[in-house]
Amino acid sequence: MDEETRAEILEATNRALCEHGYAGLTVQRIADESSMTSAAIHYHFDTKEELLNAFLDDLIERFESKLPCGAADPRTRLDGVLDAVFSPKDPDSDGFPVAIMELKAQAPYHELFRERFLDFDGVMRGVVADIVRDGVAAGHFDEADPEEIARLITTMSNGAHARAVALDEHPAETRRVVEDALELHLGWTPGEEVDG
Amino acid sequence: MDEETRAEILEATNRALCEHGYAGLTVQRIADESSMTSAAIHYHFDTKEELLNAFLDDLIERFESKLPCGAADPRTRLDGVLDAVFSPKDPDSDGFPVAIMELKAQAPYHELFRERFLDFDGVMRGVVADIVRDGVAAGHFDEADPEEIARLITTMSNGAHARAVALDEHPAETRRVVEDALELHLGWTPGEEVDG
Numbered sequence: 001m002d003e004e005t006r007a008e009i010l011e012a013t014n015r016a017l018c019e020h021g022y023a024g025l026t027v028q029r030i031a032d033e034s035s036m037t038s039a040a041i042h043y044h045f046d047t048k049e050e051l052l053n054a055f056l057d058d059l060i061e062r063f064e065s066k067l068p069c070g071a072a073d074p075r076t077r078l079d080g081v082l083d084a085v086f087s088p089k090d091p092d093s094d095g096f097p098v099a100i101m102e103l104k105a106q107a108p109y110h111e112l113f114r115e116r117f118l119d120f121d122g123v124m125r126g127v128v129a130d131i132v133r134d135g136v137a138a139g140h141f142d143e144a145d146p147e148e149i150a151r152l153i154t155t156m157s158n159g160a161h162a163r164a165v166a167l168d169e170h171p172a173e174t175r176r177v178v179e180d181a182l183e184l185h186l187g188w189t190p191g192e193e194v195d196g
Numbered sequence: 197m198d199e200e201t202r203a204e205i206l207e208a209t210n211r212a213l214c215e216h217g218y219a220g221l222t223v224q225r226i227a228d229e230s231s232m233t234s235a236a237i238h239y240h241f242d243t244k245e246e247l248l249n250a251f252l253d254d255l256i257e258r259f260e261s262k263l264p265c266g267a268a269d270p271r272t273r274l275d276g277v278l279d280a281v282f283s284p285k286d287p288d289s290d291g292f293p294v295a296i297m298e299l300k301a302q303a304p305y306h307e308l309f310r311e312r313f314l315d316f317d318g319v320m321r322g323v324v325a326d327i328v329r330d331g332v333a334a335g336h337f338d339e340a341d342p343e344e345i346a347r348l349i350t351t352m353s354n355g356a357h358a359r360a361v362a363l364d365e366h367p368a369e370t371r372r373v374v375e376d377a378l379e380l381h382l383g384w385t386p387g388e389e390v391d392g
Contacts, residue, residue: 021301023219098304104362105217105297117362151373158362159355166300166313166354177347184380 001044006054008034009041013055018095022102027051049110052103056116059100060123067127074135075194078182081128082190085157086175101165124157125150135186142187149185153178197240202250204230205237209251214291218298223247245306248299252312255296256319263323270331271390274378277324278386281353282371297361320353321346331382338383345381349374 012034017025019033027048031038045051068080107114128150135141160174179190208230213221215229223244227234241247264276303310324346331337356370375386 098301101297101301104358105294105301107362108294108364114362114364121359121363148373148376151369152377155355155359155370155373156351157355158358159351159353162300162354162358163317163351166303166310167317168304168310173347174351177344177351180344181348181377181381185377 005036005044008036009044009051010055010058012036013051014096014099017052017055017099017102021099022106025052049112053112053116056103056113056120060116060120063120064123064127070130073140073194074131074138075140075188075190075192077131078128078135079190081124081131081153082175082178085124085153086160086171086178097161097165101161121154124154128153132186135188140188142185144185149182152181152185201232201240204232205240205247206251206254208232209247210292210295213248213251213295213298217295218302221248245308249308249312252299252309252316256312256316259316260319260323266326269336269390270327270334271336271384271386271388273327274324274331275386277320277327277349278371278374281320281349282356282367282374293357293361297357317350320350324349328382331384336384338381340381345378348377348381 009030012030013025015033016029020026020029025048027038027041027045030051031041034041041051045054063084066080066084068077070077072080103113104117107117125147129146132141132144132146132149136143136146156174156178160169160171163169163174164171183189205226208226209221211229212225216222216225221244223234223237223241226247227237230237237247241250259280262276262280264273266273268276299309300313303313321343325342328337328340328342328345332339332342352370352374356365356367359365359370360367379385
């Protein structure tokens with residue numbers, strides 16, 4: 001399948017998922033959100049699970065593309081991760097955090113979903129651990145365990161997601177607490193100007 | 197309705213929810229898990245939403261009953277909160293964290309659920325903030341913002357819940373990170389023996 005077709009199906013999946021939820025998601029409803037027939041979508045994805053697996057794969061790629069490149073100053077990169085993770089929701093993403101929450105609740109019953117969430121978690125933790133390692137080596141951060149800092153930020157991100165959905169709380173509330181913790185762990189306050 | 201009837205209905209709701217999930221939950225299935233008819237359950241709860249609201253209320257009460265009493269040493273009380281929040285799942289609670297995750301995903305569409313989750317969050321944050329305040333006053337903990345520490349622990353708890361469901365990760369992983377953070381914030385390591 002070409003990139004354009006894949007992108008169209010995945011965007012339609014996103015809209016259908018946000019609108020109807022996991023329980024109400026059908027290939028017909030995905031087709032309704034696209035210019036394609038449900039038969040054409042079935043031609044590319046045998047099952048709904050396969051389609052959602054591709055949707056989650058795409059999510060990981062889009063998250064990675066939002067991160068600042070590895071060449072930048074570790075402090076700038078850490079700020080970039082916090083922006084990517086705790087930034088306000090896009091205005092066009094209504095229902096998206098809810099849809100992801102529903103898919104998380106499905107993970108115990110769908111091995112493919114669980115693997116994608118584990119991939120995503122591994123990517124996020126790896127990115128943060130690399131930044132902390134680089135920042136400690138460059139003397140920007142106090143000595144700290146990169147894996148533990150990665151776990152702190154990632155778990156707080158999981159918590160912020162749950163709080164956005166269940167409590168309608170803005171992730172900025174969590175970001176503030178994360179920044180305070182990082183100040184203690186790394187001796188550095190996120191958001192501080194980095195000298196060229 | 198007497199306490200016994202209420203308890204029987206709520207226990208049956210727990211079992212039906214764990215087994216069939218939110219989408220598959222019906223009053224008939226709750227009746228199947230109890231000695232009552234669906235008509236008898238409907239007599240006490242008009243709607244499924246009302247019943248689940250009572251179920252969430254009960255959850256908050258059970259959480260509070262697991263906490264050490266306010267008279268104890270703040271360090272013992274903080275350990276008790278960490279035990280209640282990050283302890284291993286009961287062997288008989290299979291599916292329970294998944295069911296709660298599904299209800300969180302429903303919160304945007306059910307004001308009653310949202311209110312219960314906000315109640316629960318308020319209780320947990322209040323308990324932790326009180327402990328930190330008492331511990332700082334008694335000189336057991338370094339000076340710290342009680343509300344921010346409460347937010348840290350509560351959000352990490354939300355994250356641990358999501359990770360248990362989506363990644364099948366044991367909450368002890370999160371507890372370790374929380375304990376490291378508390379050592380930096382409070383100058384005290386949870387789990388340390390408290391002298392009589």
